[in-house]
Amino acid sequence: MTDKVFDNNQVNISGKVVSEFRYSHDVFGEGFYLLDVEVNRLSDSYDIIPLMISERLIDVSKDYRGEIIEASGQFRSYNRHEESKNKLVLSVFVREIRVCEEGYESSKPNFIYLDGYICKTPVYRKTPLGREIADLLLAVNRPYGKSDYIPCISWGRNARYxxxxxxxxxxxxxxxxxxxxxxxxxxxxxxxxxxxxxxSVSKLEYLEE
Structure with missing residues (x-):
């Protein structure tokens, strides 16, 4: 059952480490740390993706800045109370991680698959340049009755759909x-x-229940 649930939220990230480990929280004596990874886009720009990593997966006392790493896991959310409001905080919860050789190129440097349920009415809009966009909020179940709330953005004909x-x-x-x-x-x-x-959605499939 648990493995089946993990199938509905899959992430693979590969890129250059651009921060040191930052302590996040502790669960039953297991420390979790945040690490930022720079992932190149097809254009000349890049994304900075935060990874949530257990101290049991990698030596968090080391400085990996400049190293290429590859990690797989799930995209997770939690609400942080901030200035009398709840702020949705997102990071990749890492299940496996490895440090790669210099020059390594992953076949999936930035990949995500989600299977979930729409929990907010989609918002369709156009940019000043006329590009069509639809904002979606997806609830993705995980074990023990919890869910992750993932903002998604679709483009063009997918946005109209x-x-x-x-x-x-x-x-x-x-x-x-x-x-x-x-x-x-x-x-x-x-x-x-x-x-x-x-x-950023490249493909979507609406399932008739």
Whole structure:
């Protein structure tokens, strides 16, 4: 049963480590740490993807900056209480990780597959340049009655298709994880730069229940 549940949320990431380990939290004596990885896009840009890694998988006292790593796991979310609001925090929960040789190129440097349920009415819009976009929020089940809430963004004809989806609809998607910088207004005089993470959808399948 557990393995079947893990099948509905699959991620593979490969790229250059660009941060040191940062302590996140502890579960039953097992420490978890965050590590940022730079993953190249097909264009000249890149995404910075946060990985959540157990101290039992890799030596978290070492500095791996500049090394190429490959990791597989799941894209997970949790709510962090911040300024009287809940903020959705996303990271790749790593199940396997390895340090690669210099020059290594993965066949799946940024791959994600999700099988879940639409939990918010899709929002269809157009950019100032006329590009069609639909924002989706997918609830993906995991063991013990928990779910991960994953923001997804689809484009073009997929966006037009997604606009018609209803809350509760069963959806499978394939794509990549992307990071996006935005500015959050803190006060009348203060603006803070933040990073949002979402799944850029390359293929989707709506399942008729």
């Amino acid at each position: 997604a606009e018609k989806f209803e809350v509760g609809g069963h959806l499978r998607i394939w794509g990549r994880i992307q990071s996006r910088e935005y500015q959050k207004k803190i006060s009348e005089t203060e603006v803070e730069k933040r990073v949002a993470y979402e799944v």
